[in-house]
Amino acid sequence: MNQVLARCSAAGSYETGGILVGKYSKNQRVAEVTAISDSPEDSVEGPTVFIRGIRGIYRWLQTLWRSSSHYYLGEWHFHPGLHTKPSTLDMGTMTDIARAEAYKCPEPILLIVGGNETHGWFFYTQVTTRDGAIVELHRCEPKKS
Ligand SMILES: [Zn+2]
Numbered sequence: 296m297n298q299v300l301a302r303c304s305a306a307g308s309y310e311t312g313g314i315l316v317g318k319y320s321k322n323q324r325v326a327e328v329t330a331i332s333d334s335p336e337d338s339v340e341g342p343t344v345f346i347r348g349i350r351g352i353y354r355w356l357q358t359l360w361r362s363s364s365h366y367y368l369g370e371w372h373f374h375p376g377l378h379t380k381p382s383t384l385d386m387g388t389m390t391d392i393a394r395a396e397a398y399k400c401p402e403p404i405l406l407i408v409g410g411n412e413t414h415g416w417f418f419y420t421q422v423t424t425r426d427g428a429i430v431e432l433h434r435c436e437p438k439k440s
Contacts, residue, residue: 298331303373304412310345312338312372314352315404318365326368326404330359344384345372369404369422379409379419379434389423401425404432 302311313332319325332355334340337348347370359365370389381389385405392403402422409417420432 299371299373299406299408300412300416302331302333303375303408303416306340306373306375308342308375309340310343310373310375311340312345312347312370314347314356315368315371315406316356316359316365317368328368328404329363329365331371342375343377347372367398367400367403369400369406371406371408374407374409376411376414377409379407379417379436381405381407381419381421386423386429389421390427393423393425393427410436 302313305311311334313334315328315331317327317329320327332352334345335348335350335352337350339346339348356367370392372385385407389403389405392398393401402424405419405421405423407419409419415436418433418435420434422430422432424430
């Protein structure tokens with residue numbers, strides 16, 4: 296999370312994001328995220344848009360698979376200064392990934408970070424199933440003082 300927040304801080308008022316990598320527990324009930332990627336350089340980043348690129352991702356995943364047997368778990372991105380509610384595009388992207396054979400990830404995780412360093416961070420995580428169902432895992436907003 297420190298790595299994610301550092302990238303969100305650096306992105307300022309632009310969305311950014313990347314992928315989540317790790318492994319599942321033996322009973323497959325817990326996903327452990329062990330690494331995150333930066334935003335690939337062919338990503339589209341704007342104040343209210345993030346489309347993750349692919350440059351360098353496949354090679355990085357291959358390296359992680361060979362060295363530690365860790366693999367793709369899902370996506371993370373930043374909604375600068377905003378709530379963490381997934382957009383229609385976010386929802387569609389996760390359903391596409393769940394259904395895409397190339398990802399080999401039928402239940403991808405989505406982590407959205409909102410807010411900012413000054414006013415506090417918001418967090419939201421969900422799992423999308425292959426049939427398009429959304430399972431909200433966690434939602435966290437800063438305490439009002
Ligand atoms: Zn989004």
